[in-house]
Amino acid sequence: MAARIDDVARRAGVSTATVSRALRGLPSVAAATRTRVLQAAAELDYIASPSASSLASGHTRTIGLVTPSVSRWFHGHVIEGAERTLRAAGFDVLLHALMLDASMSRASIDPTVLRRRVDGVLVVGLPVSEEELAALEGLGVPLVFVGAGPPGHVRVHMDDVGAARMVVEELVARGHRRIGQVQGTPTHSVPWSPAVERAQGAEAGFAAADTVIDRDDRPVEHGDFSVEGGRAAAARLLDRDPGLTAVYAHSDEMAFGVLAELEDRGVRVPEDMSVVGIDGHDLGGLVGLATMAQDASGQGAVGATLVLEMLAGAAVGPDVLYPVTWVPRRSVAPVRTAAG
Amino acid sequence: MAARIDDVARRAGVSTATVSRALRGLPSVAAATRTRVLQAAAELDYIASPSASSLASGHTRTIGLVTPSVSRWFHGHVIEGAERTLRAAGFDVLLHALMLDASMSRASIDPTVLRRRVDGVLVVGLPVSEEELAALEGLGVPLVFVGAGPPGHVRVHMDDVGAARMVVEELVARGHRRIGQVQGTPTHSVPWSPAVERAQGAEAGFAAADTVIDRDDRPVEHGDFSVEGGRAAAARLLDRDPGLTAVYAHSDEMAFGVLAELEDRGVRVPEDMSVVGIDGHDLGGLVGLATMAQDASGQGAVGATLVLEMLAGAAVGPDVLYPVTWVPRRSVAPVRTAAG
DNA sequence: TTGTAAGCGTTATCAT
DNA sequence: ATGATAACGCTTACAA
Numbered sequence: 001m002a003a004r005i006d007d008v009a010r011r012a013g014v015s016t017a018t019v020s021r022a023l024r025g026l027p028s029v030a031a032a033t034r035t036r037v038l039q040a041a042a043e044l045d046y047i048a049s050p051s052a053s054s055l056a057s058g059h060t061r062t063i064g065l066v067t068p069s070v071s072r073w074f075h076g077h078v079i080e081g082a083e084r085t086l087r088a089a090g091f092d093v094l095l096h097a098l099m100l101d102a103s104m105s106r107a108s109i110d111p112t113v114l115r116r117r118v119d120g121v122l123v124v125g126l127p128v129s130e131e132e133l134a135a136l137e138g139l140g141v142p143l144v145f146v147g148a149g150p151p152g153h154v155r156v157h158m159d160d161v162g163a164a165r166m167v168v169e170e171l172v173a174r175g176h177r178r179i180g181q182v183q184g185t186p187t188h189s190v191p192w193s194p195a196v197e198r199a200q201g202a203e204a205g206f207a208a209a210d211t212v213i214d215r216d217d218r219p220v221e222h223g224d225f226s227v228e229g230g231r232a233a234a235a236r237l238l239d240r241d242p243g244l245t246a247v248y249a250h251s252d253e254m255a256f257g258v259l260a261e262l263e264d265r266g267v268r269v270p271e272d273m274s275v276v277g278i279d280g281h282d283l284g285g286l287v288g289l290a291t292m293a294q295d296a297s298g299q300g301a302v303g304a305t306l307v308l309e310m311l312a313g314a315a316v317g318p319d320v321l322y323p324v325t326w327v328p329r330r331s332v333a334p335v336r337t338a339a340g
Numbered sequence: 341m342a343a344r345i346d347d348v349a350r351r352a353g354v355s356t357a358t359v360s361r362a363l364r365g366l367p368s369v370a371a372a373t374r375t376r377v378l379q380a381a382a383e384l385d386y387i388a389s390p391s392a393s394s395l396a397s398g399h400t401r402t403i404g405l406v407t408p409s410v411s412r413w414f415h416g417h418v419i420e421g422a423e424r425t426l427r428a429a430g431f432d433v434l435l436h437a438l439m440l441d442a443s444m445s446r447a448s449i450d451p452t453v454l455r456r457r458v459d460g461v462l463v464v465g466l467p468v469s470e471e472e473l474a475a476l477e478g479l480g481v482p483l484v485f486v487g488a489g490p491p492g493h494v495r496v497h498m499d500d501v502g503a504a505r506m507v508v509e510e511l512v513a514r515g516h517r518r519i520g521q522v523q524g525t526p527t528h529s530v531p532w533s534p535a536v537e538r539a540q541g542a543e544a545g546f547a548a549a550d551t552v553i554d555r556d557d558r559p560v561e562h563g564d565f566s567v568e569g570g571r572a573a574a575a576r577l578l579d580r581d582p583g584l585t586a587v588y589a590h591s592d593e594m595a596f597g598v599l600a601e602l603e604d605r606g607v608r609v610p611e612d613m614s615v616v617g618i619d620g621h622d623l624g625g626l627v628g629l630a631t632m633a634q635d636a637s638g639q640g641a642v643g644a645t646l647v648l649e650m651l652a653g654a655a656v657g658p659d660v661l662y663p664v665t666w667v668p669r670r671s672v673a674p675v676r677t678a679a680g
Numbered sequence: 681t682t683g684t685a686a687g688c689g690t691t692a693t694c695a696t
Numbered sequence: 697a698t699g700a701t702a703a704c705g706c707t708t709a710c711a712a
Contacts, residue, residue: 002456004705015683020707030681049456051394052705055688060391065435070420071622071637076411083410083437092453095405095435097423113432116342116389227622260626282411282567283623286600297411344689355699360691368697392689395704 003044012040023048062092063307064118066136068106068126070097072225073253073281074296078124078146081300089308094118098126111135120307122146124300127193142310146303148194154310156302156320158294160197161204163324164250167276167292168205170326171246175335176274177213179206180241182233182249182258185224195225198250198278219244223254230257238265245335246274252281252291259287259331270333280327288330294322343384352380363388402432403647404458406476408446408466410437412565413593413621414636418464418486421640429648434458438466451475460647462486464640467533482650486643488534494650496642496660498634500537501544503664504590507616507632508545510666511586515675516614517553519546520577522589522598525564535565538590538618559584563594570597578605585675586614592621592631599627599671610673620667628670634662 009016014033022029022037029037040046054060063086069075083093094117098106109132114121121136125147128136133150136143142154149155171179181202184195199220206218221236223229230249234257237247247262249255255277259269267273269288277284280293299322306316349356354373362369362377369377380386394400403426409415423433434457438447449472454461461476465487468476473490476483482494489495511519521542524535539560546558561576563569570589574597577587587602589595595617599609607613609628617624620633639662646656 005707006705016706017684017708018682021682024707028681033681047452047455049395049705051391051400051456052688053707054391055389055395055690056705056707058688058707062434070410070423071413071416073411076416079435080410080437080439083435084439087437087453092457093435094402095419095423095433097420097427099420099424112387113427115387116391117432227626256623256626283596286567286596287627346689356690357692357700358698361698364691370697373697389689392704393691395706396689396691398691398704 003046005046005048007044008037008040008046011044012037020048059119060092060117061090062094062118063304064094064096064114064121065124066096066098066109066114066121066126067124068098070095072125073279074147075125077296078300078303081297082122082124082146082304083300084297085301085304086308089304091119091308108132109135111139114139120144120311122300122303122307123149124303125194127190127195129190142307144303144306144310146299148192148197150190150192152318154306154316154318156299156306156322157194158299158322158324160194161201163278163292163294164198164201165205165208166201166324166326167248167278168202169208170290170328170332171248171274171276172205172209172212174274174332176246177335178217178241178244179213179246179248180234180237180244181218181220182223182230182237182247182254183220184250184254185222185229195250202248202250223249223257225251225254227253227257227260230254231261232257234258234261238262238267244273246276246332249275249277252277252279252284252289255289255291255331256281256283256287259289269331271336274332274335276332278324280325284327285329290329290332291327293325293327298322343386345386345388347384348377348380348386351384352377360388399459400432400457401430402434402458403644404434404436404454404461405464406436406438406449406454406461406466407464408438410435412465413619414465414487417636418640418643421637422462422464422486422644423640424637425641425644426648429644431459431648448472449475451479454479460484460651462640462643462647463489464643465534467530467535469530482647484643484646484650486639488532488537490530490532492658494646494656494658496639496646496662497534498639498662498664500534501541503618503632503634504538504541505545505548506541506664506666507588507618508542509548510630510668510672511588511614511616512545512549512552514614514672516586517675518557518581518584519553519586519588520574520581520584521558521560522563522570522573522577522587522594523560524590524594525562525569535590542588542590563589563597565591565594567593567597567600570594571601572597574598574601578602578607584613586616586672589615589617592617592619592624592629595629595631595671596621596623596627599629609671611676614672614675616672618664620665624667625669630669630672631667633665633667638662 120142145155221233223233277291460482485495561573563573617631
């Protein structure tokens with residue numbers, strides 16, 4: 001029932017080859033011919049069969065998005081930004097979510113579902129293992145990492161080390177000397193994951209404050225980048241070290257959990273405790289959470305652009321560093337003096 | 341370089357037809373033959389070309405997800421639930437997001453990108469216009485609506501009318517008589533959108549309280565289901581009617597905006613003002629927001645299951661109503677007495 | 681600039 | 697239960 005390419009060809013009085021060329025905007029078609037073909041196609045409401053053209057051409061005009069989450073702030077926004085850019089360029093988006101299972105570990109990337117299906121892959125906020133990386137490369141299509149990616153590969157991400165360090169500096173500048181951390185827990189512990197890099201950055205911040213902060217007084221707990229994880233980590237931190245004046249969570253979502261725990265315990269923010277996060281979550285303003293903000297959907301868009309450029313044969317540099325912005329809010333204040 | 345079906349056929353010593361049958365688990369294949377084929381396929385790391393099999397079979401093993409957002413709570417969770425279910429069933433997910441543009445209106449659904457590409461469509465939290473509905477039906481594939489859908493179509497959603505009514509009842513039961521509403525604003529104003537149905541439900545709740553609440557004392561403002569919209573609406577509400585004791589936002593995200601505005605104005609919650617939302621947003625607990633909660637990812641999973649069943653030829657009922665749960669939190673309290 | 685015709689890699693029909 | 701073979705609907709050399 002749906003019109004096929006030879007219906008259009010017949011109607012326009014040309015060959016199917018010409019229809020194909022005209023519809024795809026290839027150069028070697030006479031203007032008059034093209035008009036005629038376009039007209040005929042429109043009249044028949046013709047759309048080329050994607051499977052047929054993929055089979056014949058060898059490419060799918062589809063980009064795979066591999067992500068461990070859709071609902072989390074960073075991933076949702078990156079996906080949104082990437083989708084918009086890809087669709088605008090006429091590409092489809094195949095969503096491949098690898099949810100965490102009950103044991104907090106996630107399914108491995110299944111490259112078989114991507115094989116022959118996509119022209120390129122965007123890996124969103126997902127530290128991949130060596131085997132997964134090999135599998136992804138085995139796909140033989142452009143590969144771009146957003147949020148974090150192995151060095152040497154094309155990636156767009158914030159400066160995790162720098163951002164984390166700056167946060168510590170902000171706290172130190174406000175007189176905080178007893179700072180607890182809620183770090184992220186990477187699923188696959190690779191050295192380039194945000195969890196690890198933010199930890200390193202914080203470390204660097206502390207190192208710079210070596211003269212004022214005791215090396216042994218830098219308590220750390222782990223939340224797994226989730227609200228509940230952050231809450232539990234905060235609980236452990238507070239139990240262990242009642243003298244803290246600030247908690248630095250390595251993501252806003254964990255910081256939310258920290259705030260919840262503090263509220264439950266009647267610890268006032270910022271009077272008794274300053275709290276900082278990283279990310280720039282939309283709802284940070286609601287609870288007055290100071291943070292180091294990044295633009296997630298912007299990174300998604302850039303990542304998408306990069307795959308498209310690689311597809312077009314352009315040589316793209318391996319690293320796009322995205323800027324962060326310090327967003328001071330009421331959750332962080334100068335440490336109260338002993339007299340206060 | 342990648343193995344094709346005749347490579348497998350040759351290696352297993354059978355015809356390509358048998359390989360195809362064996363690999364797809366069709367019944368009429370001898371056990372021994374199947375084993376041999378499976379073995380050969382595994383050795384060659386063979387995966388059937390999706391485009392080729394789509395072209396030959398006429399179906400794509402792909403479901404389209406049409407949504408106006410990825411980053412909003414409801415949509416993100418529905419997508420997550422649906423994706424998981426679809427992938428488990430061996431289906432791919434094509435993400436089609438229709439972002440809002442600057443003018444707050446959204447792009448129309450472009451059915452051409454879905455044509456011949458998907459075996460079924462899941463419309464997520466999107467009130468579609470008559471034309472869009474016609475276009476979607478024109479696809480000729482199973483169509484399921486999650487979150488809200490036109491009557492008579494297959495849909496899974498919460499009881500918006502009932503939930504909204506129950507919220508009003510909860511407030512009335514706590515003595516509130518001056519209740520302001522922040523309603524949602526549907527992009528396409530269809531009678532079955534959550535915005536409209538929640539408004540109707542609230543209306544019904546007020547009607548039941550007719551003897552205690554003046555008909556003319558039910559102020560309403562509109563936020564567009566966003567935090568900022570909710571905040572602006574709350575501002576208008578408060579300016580207009582300083583005597584309110586409760587604000588009922590028709591979504592948690594708008595309620596967050598209401599809370600932010602109240603805090604800015606120094607209005608204490610719940611001492612001076614009770615606030616309620618609808619949805620069960622993950623971060624509601626953080627700010628103590630009482631709400632009528634629904635299970636978004638569950639609805640996504642059910643929606644996915646329905647498309648799959650329709651694909652399998654099952655007759656599915658047109659309506660799956662999803663239960664809601666009242667979640668009392670500290671943002672709602674009995675109205676303070678005049679003496680209080 | 682346009683047409684002819686050979687793929688592209690499966691599935692499905694019809695025999696056997 | 698298995699094999700031949702004709703679709704499936706397009707793209708792309710190669711010719712003209």
